[in-house]
Amino acid sequence: MIRLIWAVSVHTRYFLRRYMPTNILLDAIRTRRGLKWGIPAMLLAIPYVLIANVCVQLIEDGAPGWFHLIVLWAIWNMLKMLWIGPVSAVLLIRARVRESVTARRERANSPAEADDAEERAVVNAIGIR
Numbered sequence: 001m002i003r004l005i006w007a008v009s010v011h012t013r014y015f016l017r018r019y020m021p022t023n024i025l026l027d028a029i030r031t032r033r034g035l036k037w038g039i040p041a042m043l044l045a046i047p048y049v050l051i052a053n054v055c056v057q058l059i060e061d062g063a064p065g066w067f068h069l070i071v072l073w074a075i076w077n078m079l080k081m082l083w084i085g086p087v088s089a090v091l092l093i094r095a096r097v098r099e100s101v102t103a104r105r106e107r108a109n110s111p112a113e114a115d116d117a118e119e120r121a122v123v124n125a126i127g128i129r
Contacts, residue, residue: 022077029088032095038088041081048078 017023022044028034029041052074055067 022080026080026084029084030091035088035092035095038092039085041088042085043081045078045081048074048081052078 055071
């Protein structure tokens with residue numbers, strides 16, 4: 001029985017991770033190229049708050065009880081969109097620091113090549129052959 005529950009939960013997570021739009025968006029933001037879009041993606045939390053608010057008002061006016069599921073869904077997606085902003089900012093800072101450290105190490109490891117390239121640029125600029 002536990003094995004069946006485990007298998008169902010794994011397949012459900014795979015399906016949700018693979019095909020739900022917010023999860024696809026979050027996976028795209030977590031790439032190096034998409035990290036810059038984390039802060040603007042926080043604005044997507046606004047429609048989810050509005051959806052939750054409308055559904056709560058409908059529930060108070062006598063709508064069916066399954067609207068509570070929509071409220072939970074909207075709040076969950078709102079929270080996902082809110083936390084991706086700070087997380088992506090931290091990941092972007094970390095990636096840029098790592099890239100600058102790597103570039104600095106490459107420059108430090110090849111000073112002779114850099115000096116030769118600089119010397120060639122000066123010679124070409126002056127016109128000495």
